[in-house]
Amino acid sequence: MSLLTLRDLCVRLGRRTVVQPTTLEIGPGELVGLVGPNGAGKSSLMRAALGLLPAAGFSSLAALPAPERARAAAWLPQSREIAWPVSVETLVALGRHPRRAPGAPLSTMDRAAIAEAMARMDVARFAERPATELSGGEQARVLIARALAQAAPLTLADEPAAGLDPAHQLACMGAFAELAAEGRSAVVSLHDLGLAARFCTRLVMLHAGRVVADGPPAEVLTAERLREVYGIESFIASADGALVIQPLSLTR
Amino acid sequence: MKDSYPLLLAALSLLVALLFCASLLIGPAALGLGDSLAALLSGRGEAETLVMREIRAPRAVLGLMIGATLGLSGAALQGYLRNPLAEPGLLGVTGAASLGAVAAIYTGLSLVVPLALPLMALGGAALASLLLLGLAGARGGALTLILAGVALSALCGALTALALNLSPNPFAATEIMFWMMGSLADRSWLHVQLAAPFMLAGWAALAFAGRGLDALTLGEDAAASLGVRLDRLRLALVLGTAASVGAATAVAGGIGFIGLVAPHLLRRAVGARPARLLPAAALGGAALLLAADIAVRLIAPERDLKLGVLTALVGAPFFLRLVFSTRRRLA
Numbered sequence: 001m002s003l004l005t006l007r008d009l010c011v012r013l014g015r016r017t018v019v020q021p022t023t024l025e026i027g028p029g030e031l032v033g034l035v036g037p038n039g040a041g042k043s044s045l046m047r048a049a050l051g052l053l054p055a056a057g058f059s060s061l062a063a064l065p066a067p068e069r070a071r072a073a074a075w076l077p078q079s080r081e082i083a084w085p086v087s088v089e090t091l092v093a094l095g096r097h098p099r100r101a102p103g104a105p106l107s108t109m110d111r112a113a114i115a116e117a118m119a120r121m122d123v124a125r126f127a128e129r130p131a132t133e134l135s136g137g138e139q140a141r142v143l144i145a146r147a148l149a150q151a152a153p154l155t156l157a158d159e160p161a162a163g164l165d166p167a168h169q170l171a172c173m174g175a176f177a178e179l180a181a182e183g184r185s186a187v188v189s190l191h192d193l194g195l196a197a198r199f200c201t202r203l204v205m206l207h208a209g210r211v212v213a214d215g216p217p218a219e220v221l222t223a224e225r226l227r228e229v230y231g232i233e234s235f236i237a238s239a240d241g242a243l244v245i246q247p248l249s250l251t252r
Numbered sequence: 253m254k255d256s257y258p259l260l261l262a263a264l265s266l267l268v269a270l271l272f273c274a275s276l277l278i279g280p281a282a283l284g285l286g287d288s289l290a291a292l293l294s295g296r297g298e299a300e301t302l303v304m305r306e307i308r309a310p311r312a313v314l315g316l317m318i319g320a321t322l323g324l325s326g327a328a329l330q331g332y333l334r335n336p337l338a339e340p341g342l343l344g345v346t347g348a349a350s351l352g353a354v355a356a357i358y359t360g361l362s363l364v365v366p367l368a369l370p371l372m373a374l375g376g377a378a379l380a381s382l383l384l385l386g387l388a389g390a391r392g393g394a395l396t397l398i399l400a401g402v403a404l405s406a407l408c409g410a411l412t413a414l415a416l417n418l419s420p421n422p423f424a425a426t427e428i429m430f431w432m433m434g435s436l437a438d439r440s441w442l443h444v445q446l447a448a449p450f451m452l453a454g455w456a457a458l459a460f461a462g463r464g465l466d467a468l469t470l471g472e473d474a475a476a477s478l479g480v481r482l483d484r485l486r487l488a489l490v491l492g493t494a495a496s497v498g499a500a501t502a503v504a505g506g507i508g509f510i511g512l513v514a515p516h517l518l519r520r521a522v523g524a525r526p527a528r529l530l531p532a533a534a535l536g537g538a539a540l541l542l543a544a545d546i547a548v549r550l551i552a553p554e555r556d557l558k559l560g561v562l563t564a565l566v567g568a569p570f571f572l573r574l575v576f577s578t579r580r581r582l583a
Contacts, residue, residue: 083334083471
């Protein structure tokens with residue numbers, strides 16, 4: 001069963017084509033890393049897939065009515081916006097919005113999902129504090145917890161690990177990996193190739209709006225391709241049975 | 253964790269009820285407490301009954317409804333725009349309704365047809381909401397709505413100034429000036445009947461918008477991904493504000509600061525949740541306006557101190573306090 005199907009999805013902003021016609025399928029149990037340089041079209045591709053950006057072509061999520069789509073996929077935007085000083089728990093509870101009738105109190109299931117999401121992202125101890133008073137990294141974790149509380153089969157996240165300390169970067173990617181192990185899937189855009197190589201079951205590399213590689217991390221992240229796409233020389237090895245990547249210098 | 257929200261709403265309701273009664277009992281006609289109640293409820297005493305039923309009761313009812321309108325729409329707009337400085341006047345509806353009223357005074361229509369003034373003000377508000385929706389586009393976000401509102405406010409302000417500038421005689425100019433200050437004096441049940449349907453419809457639209465406002469705490473993209481239909485939300489917000497604030501302005505003139513201050517005072521008490529703020533700010537706005545309308549009668553009973561002048565006088569220092577508290581937080 002496919003969680004997301006894209007057929008020739010294509011995004012134009014003004015005259016520029018930011019995402020070339022893209023065909024992609026995300027199945028259950030996958031942690032897909034979306035990698036590529038700045039401006040490669042990662043965010044546009046995800047937003048178009050969710051129907052948040054007008055696009056040509058087909059996306060199985062964009063085709064759904066809004067309430068149904070909210071139960072099929074969670075979205076974690078790159079901008080970490082928290083407009084009001086609501087408590088952390090209230091913010092995470094917003095993830096339950098698609099599953100609640102208007103004005104209904106939180107059900108036992110809602111409370112369980114909220115508590116589990118807060119525990120996963122290590123924010124339960126802030127539960128009562130105003131979210132706006134937390135540090136940037138803590139806010140990022142609270143927002144990830146909000147997306148997890150949505151309990152959708154598919155989660156799309158735009159650079160969720162940016163700005164987190166190493167321990168919480170690992171915890172964040174670990175949480176997505178756990179989702180994948182449970183049969184739920186996540187599509188995560190990443191700039192940290194090391195994290196991408198270590199946690200993702202599959203990588204999709206974008207370059208100038210086009211998918212240039214799609215497959216297991218070891219096949220996508222080759223020295224040759226990193227040189228072509230990013231213009232960097234990298235150290236590539238393996239440790240603990242997973243790929244290790246360290247960018248070294250710019251290609252001359 | 254005990255939820256204090258129902259308690260807060262109950263306390264605010266009680267406060268509004270007390271101020272409503274106070275508004276009924278205070279006025280230039282020196283009536284005793286017993287006489288007033290007897291006149292209001294059983295019609296005992298001809299003059300007293302007239303004062304209570306035809307002068308004070310509509311004034312108190314309008315104060316309650318207009319205050320609630322301003323508080324509610326202020327809270328809804330702040331939630332939608334995610335900006336604590338938003339207020340009902342921002343969308344240009346107040347300006348457009350004022351312009352309609354000014355046109356009625358300027359052309360002398362208000363002297364010929366008794367309800368010309370509020371009707372033309374309502375027309376102005378309706379026109380403004382159509383212009384707003386047209387200008388801001390179908391897919392536009394909060395920013396385009398603010399820009400459209402600012403443009404509309406500026407235009408209405410300029411046209412109002414033009415009307416003053418070219419006013420046929422000093423009396424018309426004075427009348428326009430006084431009307432724009434905002435007041436609840438000498439309003440009748442006719443005004444209540446005219447404004448109430450629009451206000452109730454506006455309240456319903458704004459209440460519908462409430463749930464989406466909570467999700468907007470996370471930004472427009474995240475809210476849309478949570479299933480919130482932003483286009484419908486904005487439509488409800490613009491129409492709700494235009495109907496309720498337009499009607500309020502039509503019968504009472506421009507009354508500032510209530511819509512800004514009421515949500516502010518209560519935000520912390522509701523845990524900053526935009527949807528919960530709506531009913532609280534509506535009650536808070538009603539309390540503030542009733543209190544202000546009582547104050548104008550107590551401070552200068554024979555000078556006809558205008559309600560809008562008083563709310564601005566009290567509101568401005570409040571704004572200063574806001575500046576200081578924001579500065580402290582950023583320091």
